[in-house]
Amino acid sequence: MAKTNAMLEIKGYSKTYGEGGAKAADNVNLTVESGDIYGFIGHNGAGKSTTIRAVVGVLDFTEGEIFIDGHSVKTESMECKRITAYIPDNPDLYENLTGIQYLNFIADIFGISSAERKERISRFAERFEITDSLGDLISSYSHGMKQKLAVISALIHEPKLLVLDEPFVGLDPKAAFTLKQIMREVCEKGTAIFFSTHVLDVAEKLCNKVAIIKQGKIIASGTMEELTHGESLEEVFLEVIEGK
Numbered sequence: 001m002a003k004t005n006a007m008l009e010i011k012g013y014s015k016t017y018g019e020g021g022a023k024a025a026d027n028v029n030l031t032v033e034s035g036d037i038y039g040f041i042g043h044n045g046a047g048k049s050t051t052i053r054a055v056v057g058v059l060d061f062t063e064g065e066i067f068i069d070g071h072s073v074k075t076e077s078m079e080c081k082r083i084t085a086y087i088p089d090n091p092d093l094y095e096n097l098t099g100i101q102y103l104n105f106i107a108d109i110f111g112i113s114s115a116e117r118k119e120r121i122s123r124f125a126e127r128f129e130i131t132d133s134l135g136d137l138i139s140s141y142s143h144g145m146k147q148k149l150a151v152i153s154a155l156i157h158e159p160k161l162l163v164l165d166e167p168f169v170g171l172d173p174k175a176a177f178t179l180k181q182i183m184r185e186v187c188e189k190g191t192a193i194f195f196s197t198h199v200l201d202v203a204e205k206l207c208n209k210v211a212i213i214k215q216g217k218i219i220a221s222g223t224m225e226e227l228t229h230g231e232s233l234e235e236v237f238l239e240v241i242e243g244k
Contacts, residue, residue: 007192013064085154
């Protein structure tokens with residue numbers, strides 16, 4: 001597939017659980033370009049996590065295609081994973097490791113040099129104020145600290161695509177502000193971000209594009225300006241969800 005400015009392309013993606021079951025995702029089509037902060041919103045059970053898990057290769061699918069930087073998630077999964085970072089809504093970390101051991105483990109997987117990992121870990125740990133806790137076992141961390149560690153681990157290899165499922169859950173206001181700053185910074189350098197959230201005011205202020213999903217189907221998508229037309233995202237979301 002020819003390379004384009006699209007970092008993530010979802011084409012005709014559908015997913016059904018069980019024979020004859022309802023489609024958790026139904027002909028989903030969307031494109032996230034380099035530099036986009038793309039919000040993916042919908043009620044619980046609308047199909048957000050199902051779609052996200054297919055994008056990052058956690059969930060198999062047969063209908064449709066998903067491409068990351070021109071590479072097929074189905075046939076070039078390793079190439080896709082090299083340039084992607086994924087933070088699920090409830091990160092499952094190795095709790096018998098210390099924070100720094102975990103970050104070094106992730107850096108080893110992606111082949112990050114000692115100098116690069118040291119600089120990146122130091123920089124992000126300082127910004128999230130967990131430097132002094134990196135020597136502690138992850139099992140001693142609060143949920144918020146685990147979330148911060150997961151975010152740092154996702155940034156270590158400077159991914160081209162950052163996929164986040166409810167990234168602000170469990171973060172205190174200061175950490176949430178820091179994460180939003182970092183999201184903007186990495187996108188300015190060309191990274192694409194695709195993330196789900198229930199916090200619509202955050203999405204409205206942070207995202208340049210958004211898609212609304214209901215019962216597995218995309219029912220509205222586009223730039224924030226195209227969707228809102230002077231209304232709040234919350235107003236538009238409620239109108240679209242209740243009207244279709």
